Amino acid sequence: MKKITISDVAKHANISKSTVSQYLNERYEYMGEQTKQRIHESIIELGYSPNYLARSLKQKKTFTIGIMVANILHGFSTKVIRAIEDACNEENIHTIVCNTDEDPEKEQKYMEMLQAKQVDGFIVFPAGENAKVYQRMLEQNTPLVFIDRIMSDLKIDTVLMDNERASELAVENFAKHGHEKLAVATPELKPYMTPRLERLSGFKKALQTNNLPVKEDYLISENLDSLQERLQHVFTMEDPPTAMLANNDLTLVEMLEFFKKSNIRLPDDISIIGIDDVPFANVYHPGITTIEQPAFKIGKKAAELLFDQINDTASEPEVYRFAPKLFERESVKTLDE
Amino acid sequence: MKKITISDVAKHANISKSTVSQYLNERYEYMGEQTKQRIHESIIELGYSPNYLARSLKQKKTFTIGIMVANILHGFSTKVIRAIEDACNEENIHTIVCNTDEDPEKEQKYMEMLQAKQVDGFIVFPAGENAKVYQRMLEQNTPLVFIDRIMSDLKIDTVLMDNERASELAVENFAKHGHEKLAVATPELKPYMTPRLERLSGFKKALQTNNLPVKEDYLISENLDSLQERLQHVFTMEDPPTAMLANNDLTLVEMLEFFKKSNIRLPDDISIIGIDDVPFANVYHPGITTIEQPAFKIGKKAAELLFDQINDTASEPEVYRFAPKLFERESVKTLDE
DNA sequence: CTGTTAGCGCTTTCAG
């Protein structure tokens, strides 16, 4: 089946290409009613469908954006992406999402290929040390917004959760229930991993403002692979914590696995709170108190900021933070005096 | 910053456009070593990056495919997508994924827009009654492969799990542990929802081959919203089941919620198995025996089939089924005589 | 080994 083009339609309707083009772009201000009719009929008769590629080439706009994410398998990313896609759908924009696996080279390659495909902009969860790449985009005026990680050297719109507030929420909840020996577990820290860093610093700050002791041994930052060993160590200390914050969902799962294996009972032996939403929070025994990231708000905002940049209606780049929300369930035990 | 094009490079290198084009496409068979050098230098000096749009227009190939999925928030879809993207990455193909929310109109609109963008093909989780749309694609020779749902009227490559086998696996496991009163819960059935249908039919068949009674009351197919009520009813019958299969992850969660609320203990009061992988299977008390879909294999195969169609190396359309895998944990109790 | 030429399918002045 041969591709049929605008010229075929024009010929069929006995009219010129440009008029058909006008019609397609709904610029029928001065167009004859019957011309319109004729075009319309020809289009359906021929089963014409326009070639956006050609249009984009001319208009220098593809109505396509790129999203760079570490891994779509991660729940937070997936939600953010969904929110972005919903926002894009309203504007008839499509999204190409790429998994960088936290590999800066892979990210760079993807971004360059998408640029070659002339995408209108990028929303990226930055994969670490790629500053020069972003810098170049900036210089080329490529619309760009970051999610989740702040790169302080770069003037780029960034949207993320108020991570310090999240830890604070957790600490306050533990404190309210009478806990004083608070621990936190976070995966390995890297300088560009804003959320982990901020959640940890927020935790420490909150300890202080709540006049709670900060014990270095309780501040666990460890590769997920070896987290369980580390926990093993902490929970065989003579004065183990009574409450523990999981800095993200993966950490939570590791913790739970460890507790299960070690026969440490929730919430009697240990109270926990997890940052990040997990699908089983409700059905677990006990239900797990969680602090959710406003993933949809974050995605929506990021999309809006990008659209503003694309449409040249953007203001100065800023960092936008969204409030976390605590869902109290049963995993924090109330301690009596 | 003005976009710099192939002509600029040609001019800068004192050479013609076509030679530069050759260079870019690595057809430097007869190209002078120094010409190559010159081009190379000009390219970096000018910071040239090719415009794939223009190339695609000419070549009639965009190296982009569309994926239509009900909702990326669903775990199975996400995994399949990830597998597809990995396969695409090897071929330098990009994917545009669209959420249809099971809405055929939305699906149709998306597919038509992507066709207008000249994508090279589609992988789709069909959203129900859109046969005419697919039919048209077929007639236009648009490469197309289905995942998860079979549309028997259409000759289209389809890849999915062997769903009947999954239920059979569950029944066998229950039987092995001495259970005879087996129930199954599935969300609402629609004629095009192959997996649900097949899992249910597989369940019944397996009951028979294992000489187990099939009791209609135990075959629960219900909207997720009202599933809990229905379970309530089943578990207050005089002769409740001792084992129950959750036909998918969402159903599992509903079931667990119900059991928790109703103080029905796992696995003492009820044994369960869930089809679909869930992130908490291991950490739950008790660990939940699950039957996993080979999502990655499915995604990979779908991508390969699509590539074959794109490259005109495809054989006759077929249905490909992949084996499920059972992970035994602690949610099935062994019954004594 | 390199340059010329003619498009890919569409949009967009600019005349008429």
Next chain:
DNA sequence: CTGAAAGCGCTAACAG
């Protein structure tokens, strides 16, 4: 109100 013509950036014969 409609048509002619140029051109978006690149590729692909075909000459030379």
